[in-house]
């Protein structure tokens with residue numbers, strides 16, 4: 001047995017990507033993270049730096065002008081950004097989420113046209129599945145797309161759309177799921193849903209006010225209104241009636257990136273807790289010398305590493321398109337986000353009163369971590385998806 005190629009380690013290339021992103025994040029993302037949160041403003045410095053380094057949408061294949069990062073490399077990029085600023089990590093994460101339907105099911109024309117524009121930095125890509133009355137029950141969507149000659153006409157409201165808006169850094173492109181056959185029986189309804197690319201400059205597209213959120217305050221979330229939006233039929237992604245399947249297959253891949261965010265924010269909180277435990281003196285010694293504190297920190301480190309390994313294993317399934325990806329994507333997202341919530345909460349505990357103030361980043365990390373248990377499917381939905389695969 002050879003010793004020079006560990007079976008269970010990152011490749012040289014993956015390690016190089018991780019250290020390049022880490023360096024960039026320390027210099028150009030971390031310094032602005034607190035202000036971005038405090039002022040609920042777009043992380044423009046991060047957006048520019050990520051774009052310059054080609055980390056804004058690293059998953060776009062080289063053939064469409066992208067960096068061609070595989071699923072694991074994309075996870076590493078997102079994990080490292082989330083370690084210092086969760087809101088900024090949504091830039092590559094949402095660009096992958098929004099464009100994945102095109103990659104999975106789009107025509108060659110759509111891929112060339114839109115992935116190239118995403119990769120070049122011309123515009124970001126958002127994903128529009130949820131609606132005011134269709135969250136976990138995504139099939140219940142009311143947005144309609146009606147065929148009219150060579151066009152489709154879309155009407156409806158999409159809610160909780162990450163990075164939606166008219167701003168310079170907000171998304172130019174939107175994958176919109178809409179019912180093309182709304183009269184099917186409830187059990188058949190998924191087959192009446194289709195996916196489309198909508199551009200924000202299309203007539204009839206407008207946006208709601210930015211939501212006031214608990215965390216990820218630097219990442220805008222808005223409603224998207226579609227009022228008689230007429231788009232060419234060629235902007236349908238895949239065949240009519242396949243939109244729901246495409247939406248679900250997309251989430252199988254991108255739940256892995258939410259797991260990456262969760263691992264990153266948890267690691268960021270542990271790093272802060274470790275630094276504090278080493279420095280903070282009480283009862284004549286560093287609090288990290290107390291066994292109670294060591295046990296807490298040990299549990300944090302252990303759980304983060306378990307979440308990381310599951311996330312990387314899920315990334316491998318995503319890259320290879322393996323049949324058990326639905327299980328791995330849901331399991332990684334659910335496990336890592338529960339770990340992130342626990343670890344960030346414990347990090348606040350380690351810092352005590354200081355941890356509860358905005359003078360230290362752990363309270364922000366705790367608020368930011370919460371969303372990973374909710375978006376791209378609540379953890380209750382992940383458990384449902386997992387349970388179905390166990391049969």
Ligand code: COS
Nearest residue numbers: 129130136137138139190245248249252326375376377381
């Ligand atoms: N891959 C491919 N196809 C899938 C799929 C997947 N992972 N999951 C479901 N489908 C298909 C099913 O095979 C089924 O097709 P047929 O009708 O041809 O058999 C169709 O999609 C409907 O699936 P299902 O019957 O499972 O639909 P349900 O209404 O029971 O809902 C859940 C399934 C709950 C899993 C789905 O609605 C869901 O994931 N909800 C959460 C949505 C979400 O994550 N929202 C977050 C917004 S994105 S930020």
